[in-house]
Every structure is written in structure tokens, then in C-alpha cells.
Amino acid sequence: MLEYTERRPATALILEELSTTGAQLLHIWNKSNGHLSPDFIDHARKVLLMAPPATPSDSPDIIMIGNDSFARHVFGAEWAQHPTSARKAMSRTYRQLVASSYWNAYRSNRPIFDLIGANISDENYREYCRLILPVHSRAGISQLIVFTKELPDQASRTISLIN
Amino acid sequence: MDNKSALSLIWHRPTFSHKEEVLDLLKTAEKYDLITPLKMMCVNLYDCPYIDLLSEKRQKEVINAFRPALVLAYTQQKQEQEVA
Numbered sequence: 001m002l003e004y005t006e007r008r009p010a011t012a013l014i015l016e017e018l019s020t021t022g023a024q025l026l027h028i029w030n031k032s033n034g035h036l037s038p039d040f041i042d043h044a045r046k047v048l049l050m051a052p053p054a055t056p057s058d059s060p061d062i063i064m065i066g067n068d069s070f071a072r073h074v075f076g077a078e079w080a081q082h083p084t085s086a087r088k089a090m091s092r093t094y095r096q097l098v099a100s101s102y103w104n105a106y107r108s109n110r111p112i113f114d115l116i117g118a119n120i121s122d123e124n125y126r127e128y129c130r131l132i133l134p135v136h137s138r139a140g141i142s143q144l145i146v147f148t149k150e151l152p153d154q155a156s157r158t159i160s161l162i163n
Numbered sequence: 164m165d166n167k168s169a170l171s172l173i174w175h176r177p178t179f180s181h182k183e184e185v186l187d188l189l190k191t192a193e194k195y196d197l198i199t200p201l202k203m204m205c206v207n208l209y210d211c212p213y214i215d216l217l218s219e220k221r222q223k224e225v226i227n228a229f230r231p232a233l234v235l236a237y238t239q240q241k242q243e244q245e246v247a
Contacts, residue, residue, distance in 0.1 A: 137196035
């Protein structure tokens with residue numbers, strides 16, 4: 001299957017088409033101007049918390065993996081129990097494929113939304129959307145809040161039409 | 164960073180009692196303004212945002228899970244200070 005990452009505008013209109021949670025997270029980010037708002041706490045189980053990326057060609061270290069997140073669903077409960085080693089447990093090829101948006105979100109300090117089709121592991125091809133929100137604390141500490149959701153059939157075509 | 168908070172970044176620190184360790188974690192999280200991610204961690208693990216309401220065993224698990232976030236924060240701040 002064709003592997004790809006396609007950037008889409010991170011707008012409420014597009015996110016609402018795919019996910020109420022994604023739209024709510026974007027709303028919180030906009031309202032808090034990218035700060036680590038307490039409003040994110042309610043969504044903790046659905047997101048990943050990540051460190052700032054060290055390079056544009058690899059995905060960042062993972063701090064927390066939400067128990068109801070798509071990543072935990074795809075990679076498994078055992079994988080999700082060890083966030084600090086979770087990144088290295090993913091294949092280098094997959095990490096490279098999905099890496100650049102983390103870097104761009106961090107560097108631009110803007111939300112990034114993309115569609116991804118990837119071989120998560122052998123014979124496990126998935127299509128999903130991903131919202132990356134760069135957040136920072138008042139002490140200047142940066143993190144990424146990442147929400148992913150599997151795409152329903154034909155969803156990417158619908159999003160293309162919206163654009 | 165003062166010495167006491169810096170201790171929370173060390174993995175094995177037998178000189179702290181459990182209560183002191185929880186207080187130190189909270190103090191360090193507050194210093195970096197990372198109380199929200201700490202609460203997210205607590206909610207994700209135990210459906211309760213307040214670490215002080217959890218059992219000692221659960222508090223220990225939260226401490227171990229959250230310590231990497233503090234280490235990253237410490238590293239980030241140190242790098243920024245060096246650049247400045």
C-alpha cells in the first residue's frame with residue numbers, strides 16, 4: 001500500500017469533519033494561545049504527550065501515551081506501558097515517514113494537521129489523521145500534544161474536496 | 164535550580180521519604196509550570212488528576228512515569244540558559 005503524509009490546514013472546519021475531540025483540542029489551543037491549559041486534562045486519555053523533536057528526520061521521545069489513544073490501540077498495551085522506550089520500538093522507516101510535521105509544529109509554534117498512510121508494522125497498513133499541538137509552559141518548557149484518529153473510509157477524499 | 168529540586172531528577176534517591184518525594188515532585192513540576200501534564204498523567208493512569216489523593220503505590224508509579232518529563236524540562240532549560 002502507498003505510504004504518504006499529506007498536510008491539511010489545521011482548521012476547526014476540517015477537524016470537525018473528522019473528530020470532535022480534535023476540534024476541541026484545537027479550540028483549547030487557540031483559546032490558550034498555545035499554553036499548557038488545564039483544559040487539556042480532560043482529554044489526557046486520548047492524546048500523546050511528546051518532547052520537542054531533536055531532529056526533523058526522527059519522531060520525538062514520548063512522555064505519555066493515552067490509554068484511549070489510537071497509538072495504544074495500534075501498537076498495543078504492552079508498548080504503551082513504557083513510553084520512554086516506545087519511540088525506539090517503532091521502525092526507523094515509520095518514524096522517518098511521520099517525523100517532519102513534529103519538527104515543523106515545534107519550530108513554527110503552530111498546530112499541524114496531516115493525513116498519514118503508513119505501514120505501522122509488517123502487514124499492518126493504517127490510514128489516520130494527526131493533529132500536533134505545540135504547547136509551552138510559563139517557565140518556557142515546550143511539549144507536543146498529539147491526537148491521532150483512524151480515518152474512516154473515503155475520509156481523505158472528503159477532506160480533499162473541502163480544500 | 165536549587166539542590167533539593169535537582170534531586171528529583173536523579174533516578175535513585177534513597178534519602179527521601181515517600182512524602183518528601185511527592186512534595187519534591189510537585190514542587191519541581193510547579194517550578195517548570197508542568198502541573199497540567201502531571202495531572203494528565205494522573206488522569207491517564209488512574210482517572211484522578213490529584214496525585215495526593217492516590218495510594219502510595221500509585222503515587223510511586225506516577226512519580227516514575229512523570230520523572231522523564233522533568234528530566235526533559237531540566238535539560239531544555241539548561242540548554243536555553245547555555246545558549247543565552
